[in-house]
Amino acid sequence: MSNRSEQLFTEAQRHLVGGVNSAVRAFRSVGGTPVFMRRGEGAWIEDVDGKQYVDYVLSYGPLAIGHAHPEVVRAICDTAASGTSFGAPTELETELAVLVRELMPGIERIRMVNSGTEACMSAVRLARGYTGRDRVLKFRGNYHGHVDALLVEAGSGVLTLGIPGSPGVPASVTETTLTAPFNDIDGVRQLFAEYGDSIAAVLVEPVAGNMNCIPALPAFLEGLREICDDSGALLVFDEVMSGFRAALGGAQAWYGVRPDLTCLGKVIGGGLPVGALGGRAEVMDMLAPTGPVYQAGTLSGNPLAMASGLATLRNLARPDVHANAEAWTGRLLTGLRERADRAGIPLRTHQAGTMFGLFFTDSDRVIGFEDVANCDAERFVRFFHGMLEAGVYLAPSAFEAGFVSTAHDEAALSHTLDAAERVFADL
Known part of the structure; x- marks a missing residue:
């Protein structure tokens, strides 16, 4: 974890309730210290120590065409x-x-x-x-x-x-x-x-x-x-x-x-x-x-x-822009499932356009609150931290959707899937 993020979080907790202004950001459900970000461009964000991540949070959805378009x-x-x-x-x-x-x-x-x-x-x-x-x-x-x-x-x-x-x-x-x-x-x-x-x-x-x-x-x-x-x-x-x-x-x-x-x-x-x-x-x-x-x-x-x-x-709304981002999202999920299967990790996914969900479960039916609650939360925590370390930023909760932007490209896809292959092997 970034030393600078730890320092900033310690200081923030002296002044902000829980050190954050929205509760999920505090990393309480996954453990560890929240990463403080300083800039974003396209599909990537950069933390206060200069480390870059492919971003699938996108400010929890609004950055549909990427950071700083x-x-x-x-x-x-x-x-x-x-x-x-x-x-x-x-x-x-x-x-x-x-x-x-x-x-x-x-x-x-x-x-x-x-x-x-x-x-x-x-x-x-x-x-x-x-x-x-x-x-x-x-x-x-x-x-x-x-x-x-x-x-x-x-x-x-x-x-x-x-x-x-x-x-x-x-x-x-x-x-x-x-x-x-x-x-x-x-x-x-x-x-x-x-x-x-x-x-x-x-x-x-x-x-x-x-x-x-x-x-x-x-x-x-x-x-x-x-x-x-x-x-x-x-x-x-x-x-x-x-x-x-x-x-x-x-x-x-x-x-x-x-x-x-x-x-x-x-x-x-x-x-x-x-x-x-x-x-x-x-x-x-x-x-x-x-x-x-x-x-x-x-x-x-x-x-x-x-x-x-x-x-x-x-x-x-320009021709093919949204459709291309939807197709990219499908390729991402297919790649994640393939790599999870090879590692023997049960993973189910959902897609709705450029929204997606990852579920660590061998159930074929994830359609409601109880189904999500029965997924392997501990495995998600390990996956989250492994991907974070590898430069992929996911929401710090097993109960938040992921998002893709029109700025996500082949470099972002390769980086994500390569990271996932290594993390799944560790799991």
Whole structure:
């Protein structure tokens, strides 16, 4: 481990809670000291001691065209030169909204916000306001940000750190939250049989990215659409991770299932903090100022984030760009499985466009929270540290998805697979 990272982490712990500003970064589930990074370019990042790594975290998803892409950097710098925030409308907000609408089939109207968490929080309020109902149904292992009512059987850092919920969340807040197993449509039907008239929304990650990467079964999403249509509940897709990754039009385009509301983030900021809530015009127009459901944010539609998101999505939407990155992701996973097989290591993988998941298990069925929890966590820890030492940066948790960018090339692939072959042999 880098001496400089150890020194910086020691100093950080004197001033920052746990030495980090987001819990998973602390390496608690894998042990050791977090690596402090100082720069990134394309598919590579560099730590404070100058060691380089192929990056499969990509800031947990938003860097879909790689680090410091020249078009993104130029867009941010040019925009900043004219001002960083106005608290007033700018043309950039409309331009990004138009582009997102063109790519996402389920979005007719959009509200820009500042994070995925804020998008999900706003979606719940809007669904309740539109339907006049209180209950929300979510799924075990799905993570929708640190919204009080949604920190029930959640994924991401909650799952990584083994926290069952969170102190500070009153029982009265979560008593209107129902949970069901992911990919279990019969469990959903049972809940609707009992609570259907009071359920405002079904909130789901169509590709779960916070209990590692688990795509929904097509019949599961189709079933949710049917149940919501029959009951009057709204179907809300949390595409903060899967948006523009599962497919250019998100998981809703990949599956051909159109939600009523869509939560976005990550990619539409191109590395800067941003989120968005979009959906059917009839529902979205319930938001203030056209409707009675209040939502606002001083920095919503921040021009720097809008410019960065526009540059990212315009690049990603060029012919064959997304398709080539998807194909590269498939080659990566094939290569990893082949090398694991040769070493006698049971490894299963999932892919959703440029998202992927690695599971150390001999089970042929990894479709939900319990399946992920039964994977070999100890082997993942050893694999993580072996790859880190070999110059490959994966998320420091067995419960986080991996990501590929359009900047990942043959050099990155060879480096990764060569490292994996050595690490699998050690395992």
